[in-house]
Amino acid sequence: MAGVYISYPFCAQKCTYCNFASGVSPAALQDRYTASVIAGLRAAKWQWTPETVYLGGGTPSLMDPRLFLDEIPGRPWREATIEAAPGTIRFEKAAAWRAAGINRVSLGVQSFVRSELARTGRKHTAETVAGDVAILRRAGIESINIDLIAGLPGQTRESWTESLDWIERIGAPHASVYMLEVDEDSRLGREILARGSRYGAGDVPDDDAIAEFYEMAVERLARAGLRRYEISNFAREGYQSAHNLKYWRREPYLGFGADAHSFDGE
Template sequence: MPLGLYLSVPFCKAKCSFCNFASGVGNDAAVERYVTQLVEEIDAARRDADRIGASLPHLVDTVYFGGGTPSLLQPEQLRAIFAALRRNFELLPHAEITLEAAPGQIDDALLGAALEEGINRISLGVQSFVDAEAQAVGRSHTGDECLQEFHRLHRAGVANVGADLIAGLPLQTMESWMQTLRMVGEAELEHLSVYLFEIDEDSRLGAEVLRGGERFHATRVASEDLASAMYERACKELPLLGFSQYEISNFAREGFRSAHNRKYWTRAPYFGFGLDAHSMLLRAEGDGALRFANAEELASYGMKTRTLPQTVEQDEAFEEAVFLGLRMLEGIEIAALEERFGAVRVKALRQNVRELVGTELMWEDAGRWGLTLRGRLVSNDVFGRILEPVAA
């Protein structure tokens, strides 16, 4: 099975108030130092995999540059990373190669280098097409600039252009959300991700909401009910614009579903390089998989600290296969689950599934289980309830 590669570039021009990723503002020297370390890590991949007894496929069919804002790399830095990838892996001719970018932050030289190196998918962090909402969370772009950026990328030859949106940001109303969805129609995108704003301690805005403060427009964050209604509206409106939903947060035109993310949902092997990057590889001998992750702090990443590889036990692998599989709208094939993990484990879920189908949070059809729209809105609760007997 070919491998997926993830490369983290954790630098941004400014930190958005809602962001809970391991990213920050870095100067030129810090970025250059980081790229050197990233290249060293890629060159050491095979030796590292051998040392922990993991199987590392040579063929690669997806590469994903995330962050951070990897479009801020210099062209020669991007080329150095690709040279390291090609020294150590074979990137298949049809490989899906994605670059995350911020609107207005991908200059002509970097775009030219990206296309020459084979990047064929660009995903822009828009979050909102409404100018006041984007500015309230620290983004510098306007909705019109985003539209121009999409057209520029298409004209330059990028066939697969996508955007991320967030429902639940400060100042958002149902009316303004509809304005954002209308602009999605004008943007002629191939792919769209719609996330709900996560209120947690890991972002400055989330922490401010939790402590009841007023900074970062924390008092104007959309209520949970409104954010859910906005998500539901997106699920209904986006198909009218030609997108079909294929995962809890993802929508695509025909032929443009993310192959890289599918690896996470189907538990296919992937290797992550860079800050806070996670990996899952199959064991070189015997069954099962190994997981490990890189340091979350830049200073520690420089010291090449990684978590110790952990074996994914069968029970854990089964739970993952259930809740990751249910993220996809096609759901999970019951027979395949039985074949992979045994009928006894699957039987233990049946009573819970029946109850969840009865309350219209799940469906069962043609030998598959899946989440209904209501179930997708409370997916974490559903995952907890369906897995209760397994966890007990």
């Protein structure tokens, strides 16, 4: 069955480690972009009815996703996900998402450790995330993902364990664990490649330590009931992402917006 991916590449800040096509832009550009994506959705030839929708980015929780969702056939979708920045979710917003068909939220947490977050440019704390999860549940959204990054500056076995413990503490049914990518497309990556020290570049754990963190995640998350079901994704039974699995199963999807692509299944 087919899916839809829409990118909203705007953010409140540009995180030091981020190598996505995303960033801070004037409101007028965001409005023009949104209008352009809506035009693309209206012009799309739907050869199938989508069963999954994924709003990624960027930070799509900064805009009203109904503007996009209202243009997509197939509601109620089996799974409709929105990526959200911790600390930006109010009950009214979450309830409106739920009413619009969104039944899954992916929180860009990256770390639950204050000192690690401070160096990335993220403004939330572990308590912020716990509060967001409570709001989402109250609004009827149980399927919640937490993104974590292994390899942030200053990360240690102890601090990584603290982040993994928080997954169990808040009862998240899904976690994505990504290893830090070092390349020219992020400020932190450029600094590491130049052997500089800004953004904590000198304190990034070495490759062996990051590999060990990943293996720790596999073991710790399994104890919390989240089994690895593909390279970076872990879930309780019944909470695997149907949309993400399409990419592995080579099922078709239509992509809209910056940095998005489509796949016809062939």
